[in-house]
Amino acid sequence: MGQFLPGLFRRIIRNPPHGSAPAEARVEADAARLLKQIRAHAEADRKATFVSCWHANDGESEALWRLYCPLGSTGVAIETTAERLSVSLGDSDIELGRVQYVDFRKSFAGLHDRIFWKRSSLRHEAEVRAVFKQSFSRESTGVHRLIDLDRLCVSVVPSPFAGSWFDELIQSVAKTYGYKLNISKSELLSHPFF
Numbered sequence: 001m002g003q004f005l006p007g008l009f010r011r012i013i014r015n016p017p018h019g020s021a022p023a024e025a026r027v028e029a030d031a032a033r034l035l036k037q038i039r040a041h042a043e044a045d046r047k048a049t050f051v052s053c054w055h056a057n058d059g060e061s062e063a064l065w066r067l068y069c070p071l072g073s074t075g076v077a078i079e080t081t082a083e084r085l086s087v088s089l090g091d092s093d094i095e096l097g098r099v100q101y102v103d104f105r106k107s108f109a110g111l112h113d114r115i116f117w118k119r120s121s122l123r124h125e126a127e128v129r130a131v132f133k134q135s136f137s138r139e140s141t142g143v144h145r146l147i148d149l150d151r152l153c154v155s156v157v158p159s160p161f162a163g164s165w166f167d168e169l170i171q172s173v174a175k176t177y178g179y180k181l182n183i184s185k186s187e188l189l190s191h192p193f194f
Helices: 004-014 024-047 062-068 082-089 120-125 164-176
Strands: 049-055 076-079 095-098 100-102 117-119 127-133 155-158
Touching: 004 024, 024 049, 062 120, 082 095, 082 127, 100 120, 117 120, 155 164
Parallel strands: 100 117
Antiparallel strands: 049 127, 076 155, 095 127
16 A cells, blocks of 8 residues: 555545535544454454465466475366356355456555455466355354355366376375266377477
8 A cells, every 4th residue: 555545645635526625634534444444444354365376277376286286296277267266166146257467656446446466466366266254263263155066176286397196196195085086188288289
């Protein structure tokens, strides 16, 4: 919020719809009060907001694999669609939306928009968010949902940086628990066609 909001509040206070402009000291006091109120509201809203983040792209992102599953580590990517994700979450209170990447020096995200706004330097994430709001308690560590994996998953892609044993483990676990998952090899393991 930096210097953007105090300046915005000063302009609003100096230009009331009807009447004369207030004294400069009052402008500063009212702008500080508004900033304090919006920060308190934003903090309370942040504590009641839970987000599940997804990457939206036509293919895999090597950068995200390296970020979340570095060389030698294990992990999977779940390929799904917006419709499958929405149906799987099964709650009309969950809002699904694409993140907008903006320059915060020039733009102000409103209280509703800010959950779907991130700084432009993170554009490579191509993020989609499932947002759920609920009352916060100190014990809250997240929102727990039972998910039908067969309905959610188009395919499960093991990390291209894990050993072949990891693919076998995923297949074994899926079979043990009765899932009929399509387990696909990472695009990063494919040889390019020249």
